[in-house]
Amino acid sequence: MRELRYTAPASLAEAVSLLSDAGQDPRILAGGTDLLIQLRAGVRDAGHLVDVKRIPELNVLEASPEDGLRVGAAVPCASLVEHAAAGELYPGLVEAAALIGSTQIQSRATLAGNLCNGSPAADTTPALLALDATCVTAGPGGSRTRHVSELLVGPGRTSLEPREILVEIRVAAPAKGAADAYQRLIPRGEMDIAVVGVGAVLQIADGRVASARIALGAVGPTALLAEEAAASLVGKAPDEAALERAGALATSAARPISDKRGSAEYRRDVVSVLTRRVLASAIERARRRA
Amino acid sequence: MRKLHVTAELNGEAVEFLCEPRQTLLEVLRDVLDHTGTKEGCATGDCGACSVLLDDRVVCSCLVLAPEVEGRKLQTVEGLADGDHLHPLQRKFLEHAALQCGICTPGFLVAAKALLDRNPDPSEAEVRYHLAGNLCRCTGYDKIVRAVLDAAAEMRG
Known part of the structure; x- marks a missing residue:
């Protein structure tokens, strides 16, 4: 096992500079719940761990009906789950974050890590994709902002540059009468990886769907949008027939594989059922807000 | 290998130790600080046997690198009882x-x-x-x- 260097920079500029020394094979350490296991198992290697948890910009956590949500990349899921305003405004994202791992894992795991780890079955990614969240990053070229959808490339991969740090995830303030929801299917009650995950944001105005976004997890190489399904709802009353149709259309957006968690056919069936349930949950929340 | 010097608070008392960057908090608690109440089960964050409190949040000490706890507050099972009075x-x-x-x-x-x-x-x-x-x-x-x-x-x- 080669020598490992550990640093905990106190500023973003210092972190960017440390990461720029490619010869050291640096890796960003946030919660470490994936990285430390991968390093120990030899799945990933690193010569230098840059612990980003002491950088103030990465510890921001703010939620308000005016300015929306800002979650720093080092904020553990537990802090987000305990944040009353975040839960009030983005119940779908918070329920997704609350599903990740155990209490112990929640204390460490971050939304940013869930996203950057690039698992197709990540719970918070469909929730963020449905919310059209954006990512603010820092790198040698300065600060960049892009949509979560632009970050998703493939299993275990993102479009982040090797020296680019995810600083924070931002979500716009919820539109009037809009609400989000996330649910997943796992074979037991807790502590498992999604067979299928579905996130949705729905806006209701005058009893009809004004806008909708539906994102699917664990049924493709990355989380993906079910655009046809979402479009089918717009302008319609959100009744059972509309949900049934959206569920069926979401199935055609899914590109699942068969693995130990479920066959492709089973996953397609689950997408339809789960999409209906998630939409129903988002509708109920949106009605309370409208 | 160059060791890192870390200071932290363990069960209300200041501690300092030397560690390698790769060492986990669990290893340091048991092998360096002689606090063997914390157990190793899976070493992959699945079983919770190595749970400790880090700044009042429960974490798996096998998934924390020892240098990460610089300046932090730690509580282990040894800190639960008050002398002979069990928690x-x-x-x-x-x-x-x-x-x-x-x-x-x-x-x-x-x-x-x-x-x-x-x-x-x-x-x-x-x-x-x-x-x-x-x-x-x-x-x-x-x-x-x-x-x-x-x-x-x-x-x-």
Whole structure:
């Protein structure tokens, strides 16, 4: 096992500079719940761990009906789950974050890590994709902002540059009468990886769907949008027939594989059922807000 | 290998130690600081046997690098009892026979303390969800859940 260097920079500029020394094979350490296991198992290697948890910009956590949500990349899921305003405004994202791992894992795991780890079955990614969240990053070229959808490339991969740090995830303030929801299917009650995950944001105005976004997890190489399904709802009353149709259309957006968690056919069936349930949950929340 | 110097607070007392960057908090607690109450189970963050409190949040010490705790506050199972007076959770675990082999017990006690510190009156479901990251292969969990609920009731007075 080669020598490992550990640093905990106190500023973003210092972190960017440390990461720029490619010869050291640096890796960003946030919660470490994936990285430390991968390093120990030899799945990933690193010569230098840059612990980003002491950088103030990465510890921001703010939620308000005016300015929306800002979650720093080092904020553990537990802090987000305990944040009353975040839960009030983005119940779908918070329920997704609350599903990740155990209490112990929640204390460490971050939304940013869930996203950057690039698992197709990540719970918070469909929730963020449905919310059209954006990512603010820092790198040698300065600060960049892009949509979560632009970050998703493939299993275990993102479009982040090797020296680019995810600083924070931002979500716009919820539109009037809009609400989000996330649910997943796992074979037991807790502590498992999604067979299928579905996130949705729905806006209701005058009893009809004004806008909708539906994102699917664990049924493709990355989380993906079910655009046809979402479009089918717009302008319609959100009744059972509309949900049934959206569920069926979401199935055609899914590109699942068969693995130990479920066959492709089973996953397609689950997408339809789960999409209906998630939409129903988002509708109920949106009605309370409208 | 060059070692890192780390200072932290362990069970209310200042500690300092030298560690390699790769060493986990669990290894340092047991092998350097002689706090062997914290157990290693899976070493992959699945079983909760190595649970400790890091700045009042329960974490798996096998998934924390030792240098990460610089300046932080740590609590382990050794910090639960007040001298010879067991913590109510420890007493209730004994009364309810909520342990058999005992390897998972320190982790359960620390995780349960984290719950009761935040929520003095948890429901049975809340206890079960909160402790889902702690595995016990002996008791079947029921006695553990009862012990935690009973300790919570006693601590509420």
